[in-house]
Amino acid sequence: MKNPVIAASGTFGFGIEYEEYFDPTILGGVSSKGLTLRPSRGNAGIRVWETPMGMLNSIGLENPGVEHFVSHEALEMRKLGCAVIANLGGHSEEDYVTGAEMLNGCDIDILELNISCPNVKSGGMAFGTDPDQAADITSKVKAVTRHPLMVKLTPNAGDIVAVARACEEAGADGLSLINTVLGMAIDVRAEKAVFNNVYAGLSGPAIMPIALRMVHQVAHAVSIPVSGLGGISTAEDAIAFIMAGASTVQVGATTFRDPMAMVNIIKGLEEYAEKKSLKNIQDIRGIV
Amino acid sequence: MALIIDNKKLTDGIYLMRVSSNIQAPRPGQFVMLRPEGDGLFLARPISVMDWENGVWTFLYKVVGKGTEAMSRLESRDDIFMFGPMGNGFGRVLPLEKIRKAVLIGGGMGIAPMYGLAKALRKTGAHVKIHLGFTDEPILRKEFSDVADELVINVGGYVTDDVRFEQGPVYFACGPDPMMKAAARKAREAGAELIVSLESRMACGMGACLGCTIDTTKGSKRVCKDGPCFRYEEVTGLGK
Numbered sequence: 001m002k003n004p005v006i007a008a009s010g011t012f013g014f015g016i017e018y019e020e021y022f023d024p025t026i027l028g029g030v031s032s033k034g035l036t037l038r039p040s041r042g043n044a045g046i047r048v049w050e051t052p053m054g055m056l057n058s059i060g061l062e063n064p065g066v067e068h069f070v071s072h073e074a075l076e077m078r079k080l081g082c083a084v085i086a087n088l089g090g091h092s093e094e095d096y097v098t099g100a101e102m103l104n105g106c107d108i109d110i111l112e113l114n115i116s117c118p119n120v121k122s123g124g125m126a127f128g129t130d131p132d133q134a135a136d137i138t139s140k141v142k143a144v145t146r147h148p149l150m151v152k153l154t155p156n157a158g159d160i161v162a163v164a165r166a167c168e169e170a171g172a173d174g175l176s177l178i179n180t181v182l183g184m185a186i187d188v189r190a191e192k193a194v195f196n197n198v199y200a201g202l203s204g205p206a207i208m209p210i211a212l213r214m215v216h217q218v219a220h221a222v223s224i225p226v227s228g229l230g231g232i233s234t235a236e237d238a239i240a241f242i243m244a245g246a247s248t249v250q251v252g253a254t255t256f257r258d259p260m261a262m263v264n265i266i267k268g269l270e271e272y273a274e275k276k277s278l279k280n281i282q283d284i285r286g287i288v
Numbered sequence: 289m290a291l292i293i294d295n296k297k298l299t300d301g302i303y304l305m306r307v308s309s310n311i312q313a314p315r316p317g318q319f320v321m322l323r324p325e326g327d328g329l330f331l332a333r334p335i336s337v338m339d340w341e342n343g344v345w346t347f348l349y350k351v352v353g354k355g356t357e358a359m360s361r362l363e364s365r366d367d368i369f370m371f372g373p374m375g376n377g378f379g380r381v382l383p384l385e386k387i388r389k390a391v392l393i394g395g396g397m398g399i400a401p402m403y404g405l406a407k408a409l410r411k412t413g414a415h416v417k418i419h420l421g422f423t424d425e426p427i428l429r430k431e432f433s434d435v436a437d438e439l440v441i442n443v444g445g446y447v448t449d450d451v452r453f454e455q456g457p458v459y460f461a462c463g464p465d466p467m468m469k470a471a472a473r474k475a476r477e478a479g480a481e482l483i484v485s486l487e488s489r490m491a492c493g494m495g496a497c498l499g500c501t502i503d504t505t506k507g508s509k510r511v512c513k514d515g516p517c518f519r520y521e522e523v524t525g526l527g528k
Contacts, residue, residue, distance in 0.1 A: 010497070017496040017513070021371075033498070041501075041508055048491040048499035050331045050354070055491060062498045062508065204330050256492040257323070257330055259371055 001028040001083050001248065004281060005238065005266050008229050008252035009034055009087035009112065009152070010059065014073040015080045021259040026266060028248060029083030032073065034114050036088075037095045037102075039065035043119060045196035049185050054204025054231070055253055056183050058195040060119045061089050066099045074106040087152070089114040089124060096127075096137055100145045111147040113138065113172075116154030116179035118201045125179075128154040131166035142171035150174040150227065155207075155214055156182045164218040176227035176250065177218060178211045203253040205231040212244055219245020219286060233261060235268020245286040290370040292362050293344065298427045301351040302397075303360050309370055310343050315379055316405040317485055317517045320345070320372030321493040327358035332369060334490045334512065336462075338400040339407070345370075348400040348428070374493045374512055378405055378460060381483050381517045385412045387458050392436075393471055395421040395447050395463025399428070401485050405460060406435040417457075421447025421467065446470060453478035460485070461520075472526040482520040486511050 007015070007024075009031040015024050024030060042062025049056040064073065069086065077084045086108045090096040096113065103111060115128035115137060127137050134151070142149050151167045153160055155178040164175055180201025185194040194200075211230020219226045228246030232238050233254040241249045254261045273281050290309035298304050307322075314320070314337045321332035333355040339346035351357050362368060378384065378401075390409050394402040399420050406416045418436040420426065422443050433439045440450050448470040453459065455478065461471040462485040475482035488500035488511040495513030502509055503524035509515065521527040 011492075013494075013496040017492075017494045041503075042498060046489060047501070048331075048489055048497060050329070053328060053330050055330055057491070057497070057499065059498050062501055253330075253491075256497055257332065258369070259492075259494065 003028045003266050003269065004242065004248040005262055005269070006031055006083070006085065006227065006248055006250045007255065007262060008250035009114065011252040011255050015077050018255070018259055022263050025081035027082045027262060029085055029109070030077065030080055031085040031087050031112055031250065032069070032077065033063050034061045034087045034089040034117060035063050035066050035069050035099065036061055036090060037066055037099045039063065039068065043197060046194055049194050049200070051183070051185070051202065051204070052206060054202055054206030055256070056185055056195070056200040056202050057180070058119045058197050058200040060197070061117060066102045070102060070106040074108060078107055083109040085110040085112050085150070087112040087114050089117050089120065091120060091124070093137060093140060097140050097144055100141045104144070104146045108147055110150050110174070111145050112176060113141055113149060113151045114179070116152050118154070118156065118180060118182045118199065119197060125154050125156060128163060129157045131159070131162045134163045135166035135170040138167045138170035138172050148173040150176050152179055153177040153218070154179045155210060160214050161217050161221045164222050168222045168224050172224060174225040174227060175218060175222065176229060178207070178214055178230045181207050181210065203231065205233050205254070207231045208237060212240055215241055215246050216244040216288070232265070233257070235265045235272060238265050238269060239272060239284070242281060242285050243288040247282065247285060290345075290368050292364055292366045292368060294364050295360070295362050297360070299425045302427060303349055303351070305347045305349065305359065305362070307345045307347065307368060307370065308343055309345060311370065312373060314340050314373035314404070315377035316384070316408045317378035317401050318373040318375045319493070319516065320370055320374060322347070322359065323369040324355070324358040324362055325367050325369055329355055329358060331491055332371070332493065333359070334374070334493050336400045336485070337373065338403045340404065348397060350397050372493065375516050376514065378483055378485070378517045381519060382458060384408055387412070387414045389415045389457040390417070391451065391457050391459045392416065392418045393447060393451055393459065393461040393463070393467075394418070395467040396423070398461070398463030398467070398485070399432070401462050402460065403432065403435060406432070410435055419447050419451050421463065448474060453480040455479050458483065468526060472520045475520060483517055484520045484523065484526065486516045486518065486523070488512070
């Protein structure tokens, strides 16, 4: 990768939505919208809700399905000129394994296994909260995929370090964390939950200290690369994640706030490396 | 970055804000994302463009939440974060220059996009009739009469009650849900051509977050990127 900045899954479509604003070639990589085996319409009702310096979402993995991705979106993503990551979610073990097998048919750089989506009714995050289940799904997908496997972890696990270690032992080539924090909003006037699913995923700068702490804990507990995300909105935030032990960083909700955020982060990282006379930004990885 | 020229209160909770910005000129029916700085707001708000003239943008908005409340406090020369223009605009649904006679129906804040549309249609020589609906006090009567061949204002009733739908003219509607449903029903009964502009909660405005997805006869569509302008018969809930 030409730099460590990746557009986080679910915040950058399949890479073409922002082309009017900047050339995605400048990015280190793009992670696709979360894919499921079959096409999904996503959740009904309100899907996004602003919170203090953040947002709740309950999109529910609206996506065209793995088969369509392999024959359409993956081909488009390959043209982006940066690392292509396919993010795969699922409702059952079979979904994940079959989806991973089908993704062997396309040219991607990394498979990001999403065992952390809080917005689907069955499966999703359930696989990521328990170390045994996380290890089981990781080893089964690892056994069938030809792509490097990065497992995306949820902060809603009781012990994220235990889940991280279990995934590493099960054969994960890397980890990404954190997915959204389970949250809630109530419409006080209507006296009911804002979201049809009641709970939803919180992202944005509001969750950054939690994400940073978890990346720090996990990066110190495993020896595989960690991709850090959760509320990164400036180059300084990205540097903090790298100092905490992240090899790459992902930018998510902040792109909604400012379409140019990743461009500014990449520029800021270059300026920082120059100012500190670093040959490589990785020289500061894990120094805290 | 964009600069507030002025931000005038027209009536209770309703403001007309002019902003200077040299970003790309909009097409009628497009919107921008606006975020007042320094109020702890995380997301920008999708606001319809009422008018554009040489880098001066006019927005009509009503205070309905934290974002618009912060917007209402902005003063001349304040900065506002702005990006866009977004969306397809009316002309991407139907080429405006082909329209000879148009009937524009706006309710509440839905009157905003009708202003820019009327101006554009008048430039191509079309006959433009505008119907505006208000709950209580009518606003911008003079401004709208300047861009209309005929202007009909309804206060306190249903604006669609005043509109005779027939084949021939092209109808455009933007406004609250009940108004849109009534317009769709009358268009269907008359076999009239109707293009609607929809409103939705959005995070990005770019087609990436999928926060504004609606059901249509052509599958799921994003109000921000595939819309906000649609043929009414495509939109589930309006079409049938």
